[in-house]
Amino acid sequence: MTLGMVATGLSLPPPNFDQRTAWGMGGAPEWGDVRAVLERRCLECHGGEARKSGLSFADGEAFALGGGRGPAVDASDQGASRLLHVIAYEDPELAMPPSGKLAEGEIELLRAWVKAGAPWPGDETGQLADPAAHPIESGASGVASIILSNQ
Numbered sequence: 001m002t003l004g005m006v007a008t009g010l011s012l013p014p015p016n017f018d019q020r021t022a023w024g025m026g027g028a029p030e031w032g033d034v035r036a037v038l039e040r041r042c043l044e045c046h047g048g049e050a051r052k053s054g055l056s057f058a059d060g061e062a063f064a065l066g067g068g069r070g071p072a073v074d075a076s077d078q079g080a081s082r083l084l085h086v087i088a089y090e091d092p093e094l095a096m097p098p099s100g101k102l103a104e105g106e107i108e109l110l111r112a113w114v115k116a117g118a119p120w121p122g123d124e125t126g127q128l129a130d131p132a133a134h135p136i137e138s139g140a141s142g143v144a145s146i147i148l149s150n151q
Helices: 002-008 017-024 031-041 060-065 082-087 104-115 142-149
Strands: none
Touching: 031 104, 082 104
16 A cells, blocks of 8 residues: 555555546546545635635535636636646646645546546535635626626
């Protein structure tokens, strides 16, 4: 198991063979694994009261609204998704998280999640922070304003 942790760069045990096979066929990684990365590496700046660039990972609905630079995941072209761009550290002006690049295993996990459509549970397991305690203000995000005005 130690070899697997070093090889993937994750601090958690690597996914079992079945999960890796599902990822390769477009299946989504386990939500618990995705949630652990988002909570550990993203939520401090993008959850609850903290919404850097207007982006929130508080829950699936808040995440779907995107931020001031648009949606984090592009449903029509997942490979061009902003989330994948910023975690790749290819642009020094927009590299996330600012505390340091994710481990390669974490990047692969999020890449597989985005490729599968970034599924986010609508139940309590998908709530990472309390978005109701910190609602998005009208005009806080251009994308949020457009989406909210079309409802």
